[in-house]
Amino acid sequence: MLKFAGVILILFAGTMIGMLQAARFAARPRQIRHLLHALQRLETEISYGQTPLPEALLTIATLVPKPLAGIFEEIANSLRNQAADTGETVRQCWERTIESRWHGTAMKQVEKEAFLRLGATLGSSGRDDQLKHIRLTMVQLQTEEATAREDQMRYEKLSRTLGALAAALVVILMV
Structure with missing residues (x-):
């Protein structure tokens, strides 16, 4: 009976590991899309609204889901609080926040580097120069989104299957 319970637990754990990896493959293109939407909104805020950057970032934080909302909110709060006090x-x-919060996303180093260059x-x-850099970052992220979709189609099902088969x-x- 104990051996049977162990078998069930191992099969469950392996299957869940495969499912978690598949979920990361599915989350990456979705998060890149959310980031693109956020950059479009930032472009609008800068070009038409002429909104100060901390306020624009707080507005964006309310429009995008987590974990990106937390990144934008933390950058905005840093700009409001610490930059005024410490002269940052x-x-x-931007860099401090990205370095500390990026691990919570499913995005890879390529997206991180593009986002850091924008900051x-x-x-x-x-x-005008800021708008050009936002557009350039958006083009780079669109390319990465296409790559992420290909990876998702290629590896999502494979990850699920491989987790179950490895278990x-x-x-x-063991038997």
Whole structure:
């Protein structure tokens, strides 16, 4: 009976590991899409609303789901609070927040680097230059979204199956 319970637990654990990995493959293109939507909104806020950056980022934080909402909110709060007190630049607030919160996303290093490059230009150049960098980042992220969709189609089902099969192999080796 104890052996049977162990077999069930191993099969369950292996299947769940495969499901979790498949969920990460599915989450990446969705999060990139949300990030693209956020950048479109930021572009609108800068070009038409001429909204100060902290306020624009707080507005965006209310429009995108977690974990991206937390990133935008933390950047905005850093710009409001710490930048005023310590003299931190937009770039420093942006980079510190991205480095501390990026691990909570399903996105990869390529998206992180594009997002960091954008933060280096926001607040330090003219409005037109900022808009150009936002558009450039959006183009890069659109390319990465297409790649992420391909990866999702290729590896999502494979991850689920591989998790279950690996658990079955462990069970066979144990018995």
